[in-house]
Amino acid sequence: MEHPLLFLCFILQKLGIPSGFHYYEMAQEYGKLALIFAPHMVHSYFVCILLIVLIKMGLKRMEFVPKGAQNFWEFVVEATYQFTYENVPHEEGPGKVNLVPLVFPLIMFYTLYILFCNLLGLFPGFMSPTANLNVTLGLTLITIVYYHFLGLRFQGLKYFKTFLGPIPWLIPLMLPAEVFGHLGRILSLSIRLFGNLVSKELLLGILVMLAGPFLAPLPVMVLGVLVSAIQMLIFITLSLAYFAGAVEEHH
């Protein structure tokens, strides 16, 4: 299929930077700049800068009774905090773990970044950075490395004993199953987000080709908004489930 027209890459090309699909695919000739300013990277930088600008504008004057933009961002932070609090062990005490301060900033980042990335693809002239497997694989690897780190930190080297199962003579059955399950998590978490967004773009492209550009894609775009929000929820729910599962006591 053909490549879309992207406004950000077009602007950067006029400024002299080799940014765009054509330059990305022949990156050996154009050097490192073509890889740094690849189309999905450019849109990822755009989402990060947009988030920083929006939040700074909304929090310019903090008041005790919030209204306007401050109200909206406080709602987002409060909702994400409640969600993390419910899904992750949060007791305080000598034998218990409190994961919420270790996990909440990462989940907050995932929420805002993934939601804004997914929704960016619905604007004409922009693409979702998460429609590229490199971006989703990066986010997945953060989750994977972090939950192994949390398991090792809270259970020490006994963490590897949880892979062996409850009964000693079942080890040749349990160990490959657990290892493949954990490897499958990497594939599934990244490909789920990637596949949903790529299928949305493919569907929109085919519908425009078949039925014209103006009214036909609208129902699919409504579905696209829903899918973007739901996939963000699924990603953070699964991340929280992995964090909680790595830390719990082996039964």
Place this chain on the structure above:
Amino acid sequence: MLRRYGLLAVMFVLAMSSFAFAAEGGSAIPGVVPIAAIALAGGLAVGLAACGCGVGMGHGIRGACEGIARNPELSGKITVTMILGLALIESLTIYALVIALILFYANPLPGLIPKILSALGLG
């Protein structure tokens, strides 16, 4: 047991013979992908995955509707759980779609199937 599964086994063996036909087209020019087999594989992949996905989602939604019918004040939580379950089931069809896309656009196998078949002595 042969009576129940005999027809299915015969159909399976006949379907396997399509590999031989695909190899004739592919082994003539090394490096060319057998397009007919790939088109069939892509269509079957997503079709069969959607079958299983539809059945699974139907069971899930049935459970959610019965739960809401019994206990309407929990409908918020039940709806959220249902949407979570539906998205996880849908991701299985998306895996099949990704395999189909890999076969169409980033095929790692040009000339590999004919090479395997000629090594086995069939091409």
